[in-house]
Amino acid sequence: MTGYEFRLAGYRLPDEIGQKSEANFNLGDFFAARTQTQYEAKDSTGKIATNQLTFKEFTMYPLTGSWGDNFGSLVELSMAPGEGFEVENAFVRGVYGDQAGWAQARIGVLHPWEGFGASDRPLGNIRPVFQKQQAKGATGAATSPFYLWNVDEAAFELGYYLPKTGTTVALRTGQGVIWKADAKNAADLADPAQGGALMKTSPGYPKTGLNDMSYQAFLNQTFNNDSGFSVYYYQTTTPYPNPYGNSYAFLTTTGDAPTTFTSDSFNRLAVYANWFAIPNMLNLMGGYMWGNDSIDDKSIDKNAAQSGKSYGYYGEVNYHIIENKLAAGYRYDYFNPAQDASASYAQTASTVFVNYLGFQHLNLIGDYQTKDSDQGAGKPKKTDNQFLMNLIFIF
Numbered sequence: 001m002t003g004y005e006f007r008l009a010g011y012r013l014p015d016e017i018g019q020k021s022e023a024n025f026n027l028g029d030f031f032a033a034r035t036q037t038q039y040e041a042k043d044s045t046g047k048i049a050t051n052q053l054t055f056k057e058f059t060m061y062p063l064t065g066s067w068g069d070n071f072g073s074l075v076e077l078s079m080a081p082g083e084g085f086e087v088e089n090a091f092v093r094g095v096y097g098d099q100a101g102w103a104q105a106r107i108g109v110l111h112p113w114e115g116f117g118a119s120d121r122p123l124g125n126i127r128p129v130f131q132k133q134q135a136k137g138a139t140g141a142a143t144s145p146f147y148l149w150n151v152d153e154a155a156f157e158l159g160y161y162l163p164k165t166g167t168t169v170a171l172r173t174g175q176g177v178i179w180k181a182d183a184k185n186a187a188d189l190a191d192p193a194q195g196g197a198l199m200k201t202s203p204g205y206p207k208t209g210l211n212d213m214s215y216q217a218f219l220n221q222t223f224n225n226d227s228g229f230s231v232y233y234y235q236t237t238t239p240y241p242n243p244y245g246n247s248y249a250f251l252t253t254t255g256d257a258p259t260t261f262t263s264d265s266f267n268r269l270a271v272y273a274n275w276f277a278i279p280n281m282l283n284l285m286g287g288y289m290w291g292n293d294s295i296d297d298k299s300i301d302k303n304a305a306q307s308g309k310s311y312g313y314y315g316e317v318n319y320h321i322i323e324n325k326l327a328a329g330y331r332y333d334y335f336n337p338a339q340d341a342s343a344s345y346a347q348t349a350s351t352v353f354v355n356y357l358g359f360q361h362l363n364l365i366g367d368y369q370t371k372d373s374d375q376g377a378g379k380p381k382k383t384d385n386q387f388l389m390n391l392i393f394i395f
Helices: 002-008 246-251
Strands: 031-044 047-062 065-067 071-079 085-098 101-109 154-162 167-174 177-179 190-192 214-223 227-241 261-278 282-295 308-322 326-336 347-359 362-373 382-394
Touching: 154 214, 177 227
Parallel strands: none
Antiparallel strands: 031 047, 031 382, 047 071, 065 071, 071 085, 085 101, 101 154, 154 167, 167 214, 177 190, 214 227, 227 261, 261 282, 282 308, 308 326, 326 347, 347 362, 362 382
């Protein structure tokens, strides 16, 4: 609970809100960094897909910390080999009030939410399936550019926290999701709108989508300092390429950018809960997601084949073997990307993981997941097995 309130108060303790700092400003106190080296072994239906050790990511946190009497900031810039910097967070936060309750406002590039318990960062490397998968239509093609944990978009957020009841409410409006004109596959359909290259003014982008905004609401309710539940809602409209013409061929073979668009109005609702059955040791967690995609132009989607509902859930058990040092857990996932389809495209997954923080600055996290995916009528089920081991160095 202390860490959650520390973030929410702008990287200071709640009783320090509005208090002048007596320490001299030191730029080094506002800089941190992280490197990740990863070993991954993966096979798909018995065929080896990956077996390699790689340098996964370097992440910088410049200008991160509390400053002034009521302000704080977070900048999180990640870079993978062969790629430029990805902006995961870049915001300024103002907090007003005192330790009995305070309002907070953020503006900039924001993660989808600041969670607690089951909606916070998982112990393992692999997130719940429904947070990282897209909805599908009745044909099995990806229909939406959106999934819950990739929308680090430019946004403005306003919220309030009441420590007496453990209640946090936040409302947000953002720039939404943009289609990538150079996407080559369904997993690469979109980026969050952040500014710079990630804007809606790129060549070929439909003018009808320039004013599409996202609207989000997030509720955290905590109990006993270590248990609670969260509710998250996201709604927006984004341009949608014609799924029946040549303009949709960039999802298949040619790599051509789309030229004919309609609109996809979609929303997602997610509920999370956790309960420490044994304080500081045994944590039970679960989550449920429901989504709806609706294509507005029926002349393009004449059979409504590319719109519909999706849902998923997970249950997880975490056991803290040595408090703040060693933890292990198991999670079961189910995700149905096309609830209304005549054939099944459902996915189930079992994941075990271990998280070890045994050395100063070093964190070792290992996961093993087996995932079964239905491929539609008359097609065999696909099985993916994945082993991940991440060595994280934080300084």
